[in-house]
Amino acid sequence: MxxxxxxxxxxxxHGRIRDLFDEVEQAPPEKLEAAFGRLTRLLSVHETAEEEIVHPYARRKLGDGQGVVADRLREESVAKRLLHALHRAxxxxxxxxxxxxxxxxxxxAHARGEERYEFTRLRACTTPVERRAMAAAVQAAEALAPHHPLPGVESATANLLVGTPAALMERAREAIRRALGRT
Structure with missing residues (x-):
């Protein structure tokens, strides 16, 4: 992007995630797993980047940032647990x-909460330069984020300590599978 x-x-x-839900729901049986994989990947990297970059910034920048972020993290935790259960099953x-x-x-519901209570207010209290820097940081975080959900890992510190090594192991497994001709 x-x-x-x-x-x-x-x-x-958020728009792409909505589209991917539609894609999964409309996928023929032989393409369902691949479509669900794309949804899982985007949800996982998106939430990781928000947890590492956006939420910590909102905590500091917004007057009631602690409460706003706590609400978003509760929502993310529920969604991650559901995604993890779906992925495993x-x-x-x-x-x-x-x-x-x-x-x-x-x-x-989580995306709506972010857009209404976090994003709108962040846009109002940040400069275009801050938002560009945050966009670059989010994209970097997404490049290193795990492609699968890690329930219980909802803080910047936990994502860096657990998520980054998990992502590196995922990438290594994917490379080995490709090299061996397996998907």
């Missing part, structure tokens, strides 16, 4: 569609 403003970048990702699980609907509702 080429957005240079962190709020525009994150809002565009797989698309063939009989509860997949019900759990996917539950995940979509949780993610939609």
């Amino acid at each position: 080429a957005e240079h403003d962190v709020i525009d970048l994150l809002m565009a990702q 797989g698309v063939d699980d009989p509860r997949f569609w019900d759990r996917l609907a539950e995940l979509r509702a949780a993610v939609t």
Whole structure:
């Protein structure tokens, strides 16, 4: 994504996440796993970057930033746990569609909360230069983020200590699978 403003970048990702939910829901059976994989990947890297970059900044910048971020982290925790359960059970699980609907509702409510209570206020109290710097930081964090959910890892420190090594191991496993001709 080429957005240079962190709020525009994150809002565009929210739109992409909505599109990916639609893609999963409309995927034929033979393409369902790949579509769900794309959704899982974007949700995972998006939330990691918010937890590492955006939420800490909002805590400091917004007058009631602690409360605003605490609410968002509770929402993220619920969504991560749902995504993790879905990912572990797989698309063939009989509860997949019900759990996917539950995940979509949780993610939609969370995105709405971010847009209303965090992003709007961050845009009002930051400069374009700050938002461009944050966008670059978010993109860097996403490049190093795990592609799968890590429930219970919802802070910048935990993401750096647990998420980055997990992401490196994921990338290594993916490279080995590609080298061996497995997907």
